[in-house]
Amino acid sequence: xxxxxxxxxxxxxxxxxxxxxxxxxxxxxxxxxxxxxxxxxxxxxxxxxxxxxxxxxxxxxxxxxxxxxxxxxxxxxxxxxxxxxxxxxxxxxxxxxxxxxxxxxxxxxxxxxxxxxxxxxxxxxxxxxxxxxxxxxxxxxxxxxxxxxxxxxxxxxxxxxxxxxxxxxxxxxxxxxxxxxxxxxxxxxxxxxxxxxxxxxxxxx
Amino acid sequence: xxxxxxxxxxxxxxxxxxxxxxxxxxxxxxxxxxxxxxxxxxxxxxxxxxxxxxxxxxxxxxxxxxxxxxxxxxxxxxxxxxxxxxxxxxxxxxxxxxxxxxxxxxxxxxxxxxxxxxxxxxxxxxxxxxxxxxxxxxxxxxxxxxxxxxxxxxxxxxxxxxxxxxxxxxxxxxxxxxxxxxxxxxxxxxxxxxxxxxxxxxxxx
DNA sequence: GCGGTATTTGACCGCCTAGTCAAAACAACT
DNA sequence: AGTTGTTTTGACTAGGCGGTCAAATACCGC
Numbered sequence: 001x002x003x004x005x006x007x008x009x010x011x012x013x014x015x016x017x018x019x020x021x022x023x024x025x026x027x028x029x030x031x032x033x034x035x036x037x038x039x040x041x042x043x044x045x046x047x048x049x050x051x052x053x054x055x056x057x058x059x060x061x062x063x064x065x066x067x068x069x070x071x072x073x074x075x076x077x078x079x080x081x082x083x084x085x086x087x088x089x090x091x092x093x094x095x096x097x098x099x100x101x102x103x104x105x106x107x108x109x110x111x112x113x114x115x116x117x118x119x120x121x122x123x124x125x126x127x128x129x130x131x132x133x134x135x136x137x138x139x140x141x142x143x144x145x146x147x148x149x150x151x152x153x154x155x156x157x158x159x160x161x162x163x164x165x166x167x168x169x170x171x172x173x174x175x176x177x178x179x180x181x182x183x184x185x186x187x188x189x190x191x192x193x194x195x196x197x198x199x200x201x202x203x204x205x
Numbered sequence: 206x207x208x209x210x211x212x213x214x215x216x217x218x219x220x221x222x223x224x225x226x227x228x229x230x231x232x233x234x235x236x237x238x239x240x241x242x243x244x245x246x247x248x249x250x251x252x253x254x255x256x257x258x259x260x261x262x263x264x265x266x267x268x269x270x271x272x273x274x275x276x277x278x279x280x281x282x283x284x285x286x287x288x289x290x291x292x293x294x295x296x297x298x299x300x301x302x303x304x305x306x307x308x309x310x311x312x313x314x315x316x317x318x319x320x321x322x323x324x325x326x327x328x329x330x331x332x333x334x335x336x337x338x339x340x341x342x343x344x345x346x347x348x349x350x351x352x353x354x355x356x357x358x359x360x361x362x363x364x365x366x367x368x369x370x371x372x373x374x375x376x377x378x379x380x381x382x383x384x385x386x387x388x389x390x391x392x393x394x395x396x397x398x399x400x401x402x403x404x405x406x407x408x409x410x
Numbered sequence: 411g412c413g414g415t416a417t418t419t420g421a422c423c424g425c426c427t428a429g430t431c432a433a434a435a436c437a438a439c440t
Numbered sequence: 441a442g443t444t445g446t447t448t449t450g451a452c453t454a455g456g457c458g459g460t461c462a463a464a465t466a467c468c469g470c
Contacts (some may be wrong), residue, residue: 002446003437023320025230029428039449044429046447103323113381116314118227118308129384162375162394169374170367176318177333182230183364189367193398207416208467234458244419249459250416 008046010036015057019109021101024054024115024123054112055126062110062130079145080196083138083163087187089100090167094183096176104183106175110168135160142194151196159194166193213251215241220262225313226306229259229320229328259317260331266313267335278342284350285401288343288368292322292392295372299379299388309388311380315373347399356401364399371398 014036018027029050033040047053072085097105113127139160146153166189174183191197219241223232234255239246252258277290302310318332344365351358371394379388396402 001440001444003435003448005437005447007447014288022323023228023230025228025320027322028426030426039451040429041431041451042447044431048429106319110377110381114311114377115230115320117381117383119231120291124381130383131378155390158387158390159394162371162390165374165387166367166371166394166398167374168328168378169370169372172315172319172377173336173366173370173373176315176322176329176336178322180430182363182370185360185363187366189364189371189398192400192402193371193394195397195402197345197397197400202439206414206468206470208418208465210417210467212417233456235456245459246420246461249419249461255458 007036007038007042010047011038011043011053012057012060015053016061016108019054019057019112020097020105021103024050024112051120051123054120055122058109058112058126058130060124062133069134070155071138073141075140075144079141079148080150080191082113082141083145083190084187084193086137087167087190090171090186091180091183094171094180098178098180104174104178104180107168107171110172111175131164135164138163145194145196151194163190163193166190206307212241212243214265216243216248216251216258216264217265220258221313222264224259224262224317225302226308227308229317232292256325256327259325260327263314263317263328263331263335267338274342278346280345280349284353285344285396286353287346288350288395288399289392291342291405292372292395295376295391296385296388299376299385303383303385309379309383309385312373312376315377316380336369340369350399350401356399368395368398371395371404 011032014032015027018032018035021027029043030040032053043053047056068089072089073082077085084160092105094106097103109127109130112123113131117124117127136184139157142156142159142163146156147152167186170182170186170189174180188197210393212261216406219237220232223237223240223253226232234248237258238248248258252261273294274291280292292373301309303335313328314332314335316382317328318336322329322332344362347356347361347368350356351361372391375387375391375394393402
């Protein structure tokens with residue numbers, strides 16, 4: 001009963017789009033509404049606050065990406081290939097964003113996380129949650145790689161975190177310099193970072 | 206003639222301090238003034254705008270760090286040791302900030318850069334300039350290391366950029382999670398990333 | 411001590427922002 | 441077609457923000 005609407009989804013999309021392009025503080029609720037073709041009154045029908053919208057948008061975005069990540073990180077794919085494919089995905093996404101807007105977008109998790117982690121506990125918690133999901137994908141690939149003797153078997157969880165930090169750092173640097181070149185070469189650094197750079201013969205320790 | 210004052214310096218310090226703690230947008234001119242013990246009218250005597258203050262603060266901060274970096278990256282120090290010492294400096298700074306405020310500060314260049322690079326060309330330019338200075342320190346150390354056969358001699362400039370991205374990524378991750386542990390272990394990842402992780406015998410190519 | 415200049419002060423402004431609300435419109439289900 | 445309740449609308453508010461200004465003040469060099 002009652003009426004149905006796509007307004008909520010449009011608001012979520014607009015939020016990710018606009019907040020990635022500039023920042024949380026810069027993007028006004030009015031701008032989000034306009035971009036989504038929604039009046040302000042409706043906004044507050046669907047979301048209790050701007051912060052609430054941001055949290056929901058991050059969640060929705062993460063859910064949307066899930067299937068793609070599950071396929072990239074499928075256990076049926078050789079572990080180092082998963083990481084290579086992930087790098088390729090990053091490059092594709094950044095390149096696509098650049099073509100569309102003229103700007104390297106970077107990663108909304110890192111942008112929002114950096115900006116908001118000291119001001120809004122809920123946004124901070126959601127960003128952390130989303131980052132940890134990504135870390136899990138990486139950790140699994142790293143463990144599988146180590147198990148196959150493709151890299152040392154030490155500190156796999158730390159390596160996953162470091163690798164994620166590297167990815168996010170590269171994306172952010174690309175955003176700041178509006179330059180994709182470091183992203184393009186990210187794969188090589190990624191493999192080096194976890195110790196799988198040159199075809200390593202890892203003796204069973 | 207006229208009067209002398211430390212107000213300008215106090216404003217610069219307050220700006221870095223507060224903008225690192227939260228973000229550019231969150232920190233109001235009033236807050237900066239209060240923290241610096243300066244009235245608003247004086248603020249606009251020294252700076253033409255909030256943006257102008259931010260640019261000047263980044264510049265001043267960079268100049269202040271210069272001597273320390275010059276000593277860490279002195280050509281008299283073995284090249285890989287320079288990088289290790291740089292990592293140690295990062296950890297010290299982050300730890301000190303954490304003790305003082307209860308929060309891992311991260312890097313103001315990356316925080317401000319991410320937030321402002323799409324809105325304020327001057328801030329963006331200054332951030333880029335400061336990041337490039339840091340990249341130069343790293344590039345020099347990397348070239349010297351390669352020259353000594355401590356790592357492959359390929360793509361040294363790209364490696365410097367990647368290494369910087371890694372550092373910034375780790376610092377930002379530490380900020381978001383308010384957790385120093387990844388910073389503590391940064392040195393290992395840094396050396397791996399540039400291909401100097403395990404004592405590498407690099408054949409003269 | 412005095413002139414001149416850099417600094418300090420605090421009241422002021424206009425704009426923009428997140429958030430509110432009550433009434434109207436309309437789709438879904440019966 | 442009628443009922444129900446979700447969605448839509450647009451005008452509204454209160455507070456906070458960056459920035460302004462003219463007058464007062466105090467230090468430096470002489």
